[in-house]
Amino acid sequence: MEQLIPNWLKKRASLTPDRTAIIFEGQHYTFKQIYDSSLRTAAQLAGVGVGKGSLAAVLLSNHKDSAIILYALQMIGARTIILNNRLTAKELTWQLEDSRAALLVTEQRFSRQNQEIGHSFKKPIFTKEELFSKPGTEPAIQEEYSLGDVTTIMYTSGTTGQPKGVMQTYGNHWWSATASALNLGLREEDRWLCAVPIFHISGYSILMRSLIYGMGIVLHSSFDEKKVLVDIEKYNTTIMSVVSTMLQKTVEELGQDKLPPFFRCFLLGGGPAPIAMLEKCRQKGIPVYQSFGMTETSSQFATLSPEYSLSKLGSAGKALFPNQIMIADEQGNELPCMAEGEILVKGPNVTQGYLHREQETQANIREGWLHTGDIGYIDSQGFLYVLDRRSDLIISGGENIYPAEIEGVLLSHPGIIDAGVVGMEDPTWGQVPAAFIVKREESSVTDKDLINLCLERLAKYKVPKSIAFMDELPRNGAKKLLRRKLREKAKADGE
Amino acid sequence: MEQLIPNWLKKRASLTPDRTAIIFEGQHYTFKQIYDSSLRTAAQLAGVGVGKGSLAAVLLSNHKDSAIILYALQMIGARTIILNNRLTAKELTWQLEDSRAALLVTEQRFSRQNQEIGHSFKKPIFTKEELFSKPGTEPAIQEEYSLGDVTTIMYTSGTTGQPKGVMQTYGNHWWSATASALNLGLREEDRWLCAVPIFHISGYSILMRSLIYGMGIVLHSSFDEKKVLVDIEKYNTTIMSVVSTMLQKTVEELGQDKLPPFFRCFLLGGGPAPIAMLEKCRQKGIPVYQSFGMTETSSQFATLSPEYSLSKLGSAGKALFPNQIMIADEQGNELPCMAEGEILVKGPNVTQGYLHREQETQANIREGWLHTGDIGYIDSQGFLYVLDRRSDLIISGGENIYPAEIEGVLLSHPGIIDAGVVGMEDPTWGQVPAAFIVKREESSVTDKDLINLCLERLAKYKVPKSIAFMDELPRNGAKKLLRRKLREKAKADGE
Numbered sequence: 008m009e010q011l012i013p014n015w016l017k018k019r020a021s022l023t024p025d026r027t028a029i030i031f032e033g034q035h036y037t038f039k040q041i042y043d044s045s046l047r048t049a050a051q052l053a054g055v056g057v058g059k060g061s062l063a064a065v066l067l068s069n070h071k072d073s074a075i076i077l078y079a080l081q082m083i084g085a086r087t088i089i090l091n092n093r094l095t096a097k098e099l100t101w102q103l104e105d106s107r108a109a110l111l112v113t114e115q116r117f118s119r120q121n122q123e124i125g126h127s128f129k130k131p132i133f134t135k136e137e138l139f140s141k142p143g144t145e146p147a148i149q150e151e152y153s154l155g156d157v158t159t160i161m162y163t164s165g166t167t168g169q170p171k172g173v174m175q176t177y178g179n180h181w182w183s184a185t186a187s188a189l190n191l192g193l194r195e196e197d198r199w200l201c202a203v204p205i206f207h208i209s210g211y212s213i214l215m216r217s218l219i220y221g222m223g224i225v226l227h228s229s230f231d232e233k234k235v236l237v238d239i240e241k242y243n244t245t246i247m248s249v250v251s252t253m254l255q256k257t258v259e260e261l262g263q264d265k266l267p268p269f270f271r272c273f274l275l276g277g278g279p280a281p282i283a284m285l286e287k288c289r290q291k292g293i294p295v296y297q298s299f300g301m302t303e304t305s306s307q308f309a310t311l312s313p314e315y316s317l318s319k320l321g322s323a324g325k326a327l328f329p330n331q332i333m334i335a336d337e338q339g340n341e342l343p344c345m346a347e348g349e350i351l352v353k354g355p356n357v358t359q360g361y362l363h364r365e366q367e368t369q370a371n372i373r374e375g376w377l378h379t380g381d382i383g384y385i386d387s388q389g390f391l392y393v394l395d396r397r398s399d400l401i402i403s404g405g406e407n408i409y410p411a412e413i414e415g416v417l418l419s420h421p422g423i424i425d426a427g428v429v430g431m432e433d434p435t436w437g438q439v440p441a442a443f444i445v446k447r448e449e450s451s452v453t454d455k456d457l458i459n460l461c462l463e464r465l466a467k468y469k470v471p472k473s474i475a476f477m478d479e480l481p482r483n484g485a486k487k488l489l490r491r492k493l494r495e496k497a498k499a500d501g502e
Numbered sequence: 503m504e505q506l507i508p509n510w511l512k513k514r515a516s517l518t519p520d521r522t523a524i525i526f527e528g529q530h531y532t533f534k535q536i537y538d539s540s541l542r543t544a545a546q547l548a549g550v551g552v553g554k555g556s557l558a559a560v561l562l563s564n565h566k567d568s569a570i571i572l573y574a575l576q577m578i579g580a581r582t583i584i585l586n587n588r589l590t591a592k593e594l595t596w597q598l599e600d601s602r603a604a605l606l607v608t609e610q611r612f613s614r615q616n617q618e619i620g621h622s623f624k625k626p627i628f629t630k631e632e633l634f635s636k637p638g639t640e641p642a643i644q645e646e647y648s649l650g651d652v653t654t655i656m657y658t659s660g661t662t663g664q665p666k667g668v669m670q671t672y673g674n675h676w677w678s679a680t681a682s683a684l685n686l687g688l689r690e691e692d693r694w695l696c697a698v699p700i701f702h703i704s705g706y707s708i709l710m711r712s713l714i715y716g717m718g719i720v721l722h723s724s725f726d727e728k729k730v731l732v733d734i735e736k737y738n739t740t741i742m743s744v745v746s747t748m749l750q751k752t753v754e755e756l757g758q759d760k761l762p763p764f765f766r767c768f769l770l771g772g773g774p775a776p777i778a779m780l781e782k783c784r785q786k787g788i789p790v791y792q793s794f795g796m797t798e799t800s801s802q803f804a805t806l807s808p809e810y811s812l813s814k815l816g817s818a819g820k821a822l823f824p825n826q827i828m829i830a831d832e833q834g835n836e837l838p839c840m841a842e843g844e845i846l847v848k849g850p851n852v853t854q855g856y857l858h859r860e861q862e863t864q865a866n867i868r869e870g871w872l873h874t875g876d877i878g879y880i881d882s883q884g885f886l887y888v889l890d891r892r893s894d895l896i897i898s899g900g901e902n903i904y905p906a907e908i909e910g911v912l913l914s915h916p917g918i919i920d921a922g923v924v925g926m927e928d929p930t931w932g933q934v935p936a937a938f939i940v941k942r943e944e945s946s947v948t949d950k951d952l953i954n955l956c957l958e959r960l961a962k963y964k965v966p967k968s969i970a971f972m973d974e975l976p977r978n979g980a981k982k983l984l985r986r987k988l989r990e991k992a993k994a995d996g997e
Contacts, residue, residue, distance in 0.1 A: 010505075011848075011870065012823075012824040012849070012850065013823075013824070013825075019823075021820065021884050022820055022823065185680045185683075185684075188680075188683060188684070188688060189680075189683070189688070189714065189715060189716075192687075192688050192689050192690055193683060193684070193687050194687050194689065195687055219684065220684060325516065325517055328508075328513055328514075328517065328714065329507040329508070331508050353506075354507070355505055375506065389516050
């Protein structure tokens with residue numbers, strides 16, 4: 008049966024109109040104000056042809072205006088393709104074309120990218136500054152949301168290096184928000200600090216929780232540990248989403264001080280956390296919920312409560328209430344506890360699939376179970392341990408990097424025969440990419456040439472931090488690259 | 503798309519095995535213990551033939567064992583008909599037959615009713631004492647619940663006086679629990695006192711919240727204001743469900759004392775509350791959430807926050823986040839704010855319909871909107887005011903009483919020509935039924951005869967508290983009984 012629930016922002020503005028929705032750059036905006044602004048923007052979007060089901064792409068920074076654009080698109084029932092603003096124009100153009108976006112809403116600040124995108128993307132491009140100055144027409148506001156409808160699309164790279172658009176429904180976001188509340192609790196005075204990008208599910212999910220919970224967000228344009236500590240105090244922040252790097256910097260900046268008593272917890276995502284930091288947090292009485300999640304699960308899927316953070320070190324915890332995890336062998340059969348295998352996830356916050364990719368969707372989601380490609384096991388008490396994130400995934404400062412994508416760029420150089428990219432430990436970012444290259448004997452290509460090539464084609468965080476030349480790459484009999492050997496080599500080279 | 507989520511009690515026992523689930527008569531039971539007991543009972547139920555989809559009726563008191571039986575039935579996927587233990591054997595037998603129950607699980611304490619039921623209900627009847635002594639067989643525990651499946655059925659009388667079985671799905675209970683949490687908040691230390699009957703949705707919904715929130719319940723076998731105050735203090739109770747009578751007695755018993763600071767609120771259901779009591783609660787700083795709900799909405803549907811309890815006196819508040827309310831004219835067209843009309847409700851916690859009553863279901867639920875028969879209006883700020891509960895509904899101590907049912911019993915007496923029943927104000931119960939009778943000239947029937955007839959056929963709370971004889975009842979041209987006139991007469995007679 009189709010499940011309909013009322014328009015979230017409209018309902019929220021009717022229930023708690025005067026409560027603070029967003030605090031941005033010192034200004035407080037109530038739910039009523041955000042609703043009114045979003046309604047105006049919805050009219051402006053309708054004026055440029057966006058309506059129910061439209062594929063509308065956005066390239067936005069962490070800003071109050073971005074929240075309003077995202078809310079407006081949701082209210083008129085568009086399917087919003089939320090682009091990562093750290094990508095190069097080439098990467099963005101590829102996603103715009105792959106998604107068949109009907110238009111792009113961007114910002115003046117991205118003028119360089121906008122211009123370059125405009126060379127090949129032949130659909131309308133509006134900056135928010137242009138959009139906000141338009142008169143608009145009567146928008147068709149969705150009075151109800153059907154939980155099965157797609158509302159957002161976010162691209163993630165796959166193991167093949169080919170990014171795919173993950174479709175997220177209203178229901179996915181709803182269930183993610185309620186599952187999180189059932190785990191972390193929910194208080195009227197809750198306020199969530201968002202210094203993670205709202206183009207990622209980590210940040211976007213905070214926008215959704217704000218509407219569903221009636222909770223204020225402290226929105227930061229970027230992460231700055233000094234500003235974080237000031238605003239936790241100043242705005243009675245109770246929860247903050249972080250990746251390991253952010254938590255480490257925040258705790259260091261805190262020094263001998265303590266966080267205020269109203270602060271409830273850090274929700275830590277985006278890969279494993281160093282033990283020393285967790286130990287430090289425990290000593291300081293800072294509760295950290297470590298979590299496991301991905302774009303395909305619309306944010307956290309499993310979390311480890313602070314009381315287990317040391318006894319179950321390295322675990323991602325247990326699946327949230329509506330969620331299930333299974334460890335399976337290559338044939339998809341369930342494995343017993345302690346056995347290593349592929350991590351399969353199931354739940355109402357799991358994506359229905361990939362945009363315009365019926366075949367990959369069917370290959371990855373079978374009988375409701377999403378095959379994550381990640382390897383792990385479940386212990387006898389039901390705690391999940393993630394051993395390898397899709398074997399070759401590199402997580403750098405919370406961003407996912409797929410080696411295949413970088414390898415593709417490196418191999419496009421005529422002087423290169425073979426290329427292998429792996430993650431290398433890094434004190435600041437957790438991991439950074441390191442490349443291993445086999446060049447043609449006659450080629451005079453240098454590491455600098457390759458770095459420049461990557462800078463041109465890839466987001467900066469994907470550019471290898473080291474390039475080493477080898478005679479040949481370690482491959483097995485089936486010619487499969489032995490990344491483990493490369494990782495060992497990267498580690499040895501780094502020492 | 504079918505929505506599947508893991509077995510609630512099993513999941514809860516895996517997430518927080520050692521947390522207190524139920525406190526009953528001084529004993530604490532953890533979720534692990536309740537799960538283990540429920541699993542054993544599930545096996546015993548399977549042993550007597552109960553399985554997925556079985557229509558299993560229960561006649562239970564507020565007791566830890568009852569929670570276990572209800573949980574066990576839910577885990578094996580039975581459709582549980584939860585009978586009101588205040589009804590007479592006649593009324594119970596009617597519901598057992600109407601529901602086509604395959605068996606009845608009851609208690610020794612109801613031996614009188616059980617015996618009488620056994621005369622006409624020819625299916626197996628087990629007391630819990632018998633059931634718990636059975637060896638049991640391997641039960642088919644539902645690993646996942648499909649939110650669209652019916653899990654409970656509760657009978658409510660209708661305007662016609664014919665009780666109907668309201669079907670409640672897993673999804674109805676789920677959405678009710680999460681909607682309530684989004685409204686009242688949710689804290690790890692929350693503990694809910696249940697002194698309302700668990701055979702009503704008001705009590706049963708607390709059992710569901712316990713599983714979904716991981717929250718402890720303080721379960722009372724019956725309401726006793728002294729015990730309530732002791733246990734609020736003793737067990738750090740934070741929330742309690744009450745009807746007006748219970749709240750009044752509790753506040754009186756409290757006298758000059760205050761409730762402990764950890765107590766968060768009373769959730770008040772089952773009809774309107776007297777202003778003097780609300781005023782007293784405000785003075786004492788006792789937060790009261792007034793709510794509007796019914797069996798058909800699986801508990802609260804709208805609530806009024808304490809900050810509005812006086813400025814919006816008499817209002818039932820606003821529809822909870824996933825819920826919608828519409829005021830409609832007789833043709834079902836939406837009316838503007840301030841206009842009086844029928845209250846229609848829509849949301850994922852609204853019943854799919856009445857058991858074995860396709861026609862009445864279709865008549866009452868149209869395009870997702872349940873026509874409640876209640877009359878009210880919505881003010882310009884969106885607050886709901888209920889003017890008349892189904893025009894003739896009497897609410898006595900939180901129990902719904904339909905005049906037609908009592909009138910039917912009265913009219914069955916050969917000396918009676920006409921009968922009309924209305925609610926009369928009562929300081930203790932809010933309302934009590936008052937009957938007006940037209941008897942045959944030749945009949946010597948007395949009020950005492952009629953009271954005895956009612957006591958034999960109706961639950962005690964339905965028996966009229968006064969009987970007045972008249973020459974004829976006030977009826978309009980279409981012979982429709984003018985209950986308003988009778989209500990005025992009852993009021994005048996009482997003064």
